[in-house]
Amino acid sequence: MFEKSLKNTILINIGAFLLVLILELLSGWMIADRYDTPFSFFLWGFKYAINIMAVIWINHFVLIPYFFDKKRYFIYGLLLIGSIFLVAYLEAYANNNWAGVTKTSLFHFYTTGTGMAAFFLRRNMIIQRENAEKEKLQKEMELTYLKEQVNPHFLFNSLNSIYSLSREQSPETPDLVMQLSELMRYQLESSKKEFVLLKEEIEFVENYLLLEEKRLSKRCTVEFLIKGDLSGLMIAPMLLIPFVENAVKHGAQSTNEQSTIDISVSIKNNTLHFCVVNSKPHKVSSLKRIGLGLENVRRRLNLLYPNSHILKIADKEKKYHVNLSIDLAVSKFKKAVND
Structure with a gap:
């Protein structure tokens, strides 16, 4: 260097x-x-x-x-x-005489000033480039750290679900273990990528819901609606699943009452609209509602889509609403630049 x-x-x-x-x-x-x-x-x-x-x-x-x-x-x-x-x-x-020295000195003041302007301009450009590289490196390190945190968090929640079924000695437990292994395989593969196909990410969310639905089917109704063309669109991996996990954990999983989870995905002009609504139990836990998963996803959204996303969370009396909009054209642009 x-x-x-x-x-x-x-x-x-x-x-x-x-x-x-x-x-x-x-x-x-x-x-x-x-x-x-x-x-x-x-x-x-x-x-x-x-x-x-x-x-x-x-x-x-x-x-x-x-x-x-x-x-x-x-x-x-x-x-x-x-x-x-x-x-x-x-x-x-x-x-020459002293008049010539004075004239030459004034000329050198001009040329030195011009040289200083060029020098400080170049140095400022170098400093800005170095700061941009440092900021990019710091951003990549933070994103890697946050992405690595998602893995154990998701695994912990999934294992809890299978553990509950195993205690009931459900005959579906082996199938669910295999299903979990497929989910983990996708997660490990996607964690190596900056962006994945939106279609694959939505399928991952669906498969996770199927796993949870087998355990909660008696007391939870899950609706999953998709509108629009998902083909060709890219998204950062494991960005949507924390909202779904949160709906399961703080909704159906936290009560024996009948509950609902409604998820909708729609695409309009390269913009993803992702909505999750879950019912709340009558007796709300005194623990903090926003867990590690949602804190991580908030930070990842701010780093990956700083000016291209809108996240609105409404904690109402009977329902918990999450509305997320992401301009996925940003993902296309970033992927094109990195390629």
């Missing part, structure tokens, strides 16, 4: 020197006939380019890092003015 940065710095400064040299030669083209040969004219332009770049290099590589960046502004100003006058004196006093 250091070698690459050094190489870039050298190439940029060589390019800047050549640009200044060309500008000097073009600006003096009208007086080229004053010189005996084209080579002597070129040497004149080369000398002036060296003098201009000397002040710029002293400023960039010595004065700015050792004085300006350390907030020693007064000393920095004195040394910068002194270096400009010194170079102007060496350049102009041998052939």
Whole structure:
């Protein structure tokens, strides 16, 4: 990384020197006939380019890092003015008077100011790029952490369901274990991807509901409605399941009363509208309603779809409503960029 940065710095400064040299030669083209040969004219332009770049290099590589960046502004100003006058004196006093030194100094103030503007602009762009890379890395690390948290949370809830059936010695327990293994296989495979097909994610949610429905069928009615074309749309994996788990855990699973879970999925203009409504038991637990799963999914939504989602949760007297809208065109764009 250091070698690459050094190489870039050298190439940029060589390019800047050549640009200044060309500008000097073009600006003096009208007086080229004053010189005996084209080579002597070129040497004149080369000398002036060296003098201009000397002040710029002293400023960039010595004065700015050792004085300006350390907030020693007064000393920095004195040394910068002194270096400009010194170079102007060496350049102009041998052939001119003090008026020539003053004129040359003013010219060097202009060129040094232009060089400083270019220097700080480039440095600001580098800092912004580095900050953007750091932010992206931090975001990826946080998303990975949140995604890894979903795995044990989902497994814990699913195992609880199978454990309840095993205690009842239900003959469906082996089939449910196999069904859970299929769900876990999908989860492990999808966790390696940034985006998955929305159709596959919805099928995963359906299969999870089928698993829970076998255990809760006697006291829970589940409705699952899908409208619109799901084909070709992508979504971040394991983003919808926490809302469904929450409906099961805090609705049907928390009471022996008859309960309902209504889930609807609709697609309009690449926008997913996901709605989950579950009935609430008469005796509401004193525990906090929003669990780890929903906290994680809130954070993932803010990271993955910061300006492209709307999440509304309404905790009413008899019903718990979750309405989520996501612009899935963002997923398409991100996947295209990453590919």
